[in-house]
Amino acid sequence: MAGPGLRWGIVGHGGIAPTFLAAARHCRHEVVVVVGRDRGRAGAFAERHGVPVVAERPADLAGTVDAAYVATPHTAHHDATMVLLEAGVPVLCEKPLAVNRTQAVAMVDAAQRSGTFLMEAMWTRHLPVHQGVRRWIGEGRIGAPKLVEASFGFAAPHDPSGRLWSPDLAGGSLLDVGVYPLTLADLVYGTPPTEVHAVAERSPEGVDAHVALALRYTCGGLARLGSAINAPLGWTGHIVGEHGVIEVPEFWRAQAATLSARGEVEEMVHPHAVNGFEYQVADVERCLADSRIESDVVPHAWSVAMAELLDRIRADIGVTYPADRGV
Numbered sequence: 202m203a204g205p206g207l208r209w210g211i212v213g214h215g216g217i218a219p220t221f222l223a224a225a226r227h228c229r230h231e232v233v234v235v236v237g238r239d240r241g242r243a244g245a246f247a248e249r250h251g252v253p254v255v256a257e258r259p260a261d262l263a264g265t266v267d268a269a270y271v272a273t274p275h276t277a278h279h280d281a282t283m284v285l286l287e288a289g290v291p292v293l294c295e296k297p298l299a300v301n302r303t304q305a306v307a308m309v310d311a312a313q314r315s316g317t318f319l320m321e322a323m324w325t326r327h328l329p330v331h332q333g334v335r336r337w338i339g340e341g342r343i344g345a346p347k348l349v350e351a352s353f354g355f356a357a358p359h360d361p362s363g364r365l366w367s368p369d370l371a372g373g374s375l376l377d378v379g380v381y382p383l384t385l386a387d388l389v390y391g392t393p394p395t396e397v398h399a400v401a402e403r404s405p406e407g408v409d410a411h412v413a414l415a416l417r418y419t420c421g422g423l424a425r426l427g428s429a430i431n432a433p434l435g436w437t438g439h440i441v442g443e444h445g446v447i448e449v450p451e452f453w454r455a456q457a458a459t460l461s462a463r464g465e466v467e468e469m470v471h472p473h474a475v476n477g478f479e480y481q482v483a484d485v486e487r488c489l490a491d492s493r494i495e496s497d498v499v500p501h502a503w504s505v506a507m508a509e510l511l512d513r514i515r516a517d518i519g520v521t522y523p524a525d526r527g528v
């Protein structure tokens with residue numbers, strides 16, 4: 202490995218790429234190549250953000266970087282990741298790992314077959330606040346968890362060809378932001394749900410503009426979750442136990458949580474050093490230093506189980522994508 206930290210290539214240079222860049226640089230890593238389908242657009246990004254090299258294909262990263270960050274629309278995660286893994290390039294791939302379980306399994310198989318690191322960039326799981334919340338729950342501070350209540354929704358302008366709305370780009374709220382409340386419930390209960398009930402408001406193009414979920418978990422605990430791209434749903438997560446409540450404002454990028462139980466209130470605060478992505482960047486560095494192909498924080502099996510759950514919910518609400526018809 203050259204330099205003080207990892208040398209990254211990034212595939213895709215849209216809305217989220219600068220967030221990754223800032224976190225990687227904070228960790229003293231370098232972003233040395235940006236890959237984009239259009240050299241002009243990728244070049245403009247490279248110039249604006251001080252990335253020295255522009256490339257057109259993920260395969261161009263082979264032999265030139267220590268790791269790649271895949272930040273294309275969901276529908277392009279699979280193809281880019283497969284090419285990278287088969288070329289032996291470790292991958293941090295944006296959430297959701299894939300459009301469906303079939304793709305996710307193929308990606309995990311490719312990582313295992315090639316012995317190359319792969320992790321879904323579910324950064325929420327790395328946040329110290331959530332480790333602290335899990336500790337509170339494990340210590341019995343709120344008693345047995347009974348309910349997780351969380352939504353993530355925002356009102357995006359209706360743009361039928363844009364990433365959020367187009368079926369061709371696996372649009373809809375569930376895959377884009379519904380994964381966060383599902384992740385919170387998973388952090389609390391630690392298993393996939395045994396029962397799932399979903400209702401949705403679909404856009405004219407047939408993607409889920411708004412989803413409401415009721416779930417039951419193995420331990421008997423329940424969850425009431427929501428996601429939307431057409432309404433600013435509340436952003437605070439509540440974890441309710443027999444004896445108290447944990448409140449987590451902006452739970453997907455949490456920097457604080459409050460425990461109220463048995464007449465006492467306790468605050469926990471962990472401000473991000475940059476933007477919260479720094480924890481997953483540091484985890485990739487640790488995993489690669491240990492020659493690991495998966496992280497304990499977001500293991501392969503977790504991503505496959507999440508993809509399976511998303512498939513199940515989409516089947517309930519009648520949302521299918523062209524990408525479901527073939528990998």
Ligand SMILES: NC(=O)c1ccc[n+]([C@@H]2O[C@H](COP(=O)([O-])OP(=O)(O)OC[C@H]3O[C@@H](n4cnc5c(N)ncnc54)[C@H](OP(=O)(O)O)[C@@H]3O)[C@@H](O)[C@H]2O)c1
Nearest residue numbers: 213214215216217238239242272273274275277295296364
């Ligand atoms: N972790 C988080 O907090 C977070 C936040 C936002 C988004 N995300 C995830 O990050 C991913 C990207 O989101 P974004 O908001 O950054 O998207 P975006 O702004 O639409 O940018 C997508 C990028 O991918 C490129 N691209 C578009 N279509 C492509 C294709 N078919 N093949 C290869 N590259 C393609 C685009 O450039 P060209 O068109 O020039 O190729 C663009 O650079 C999504 O999967 C999303 O779920 C994560």
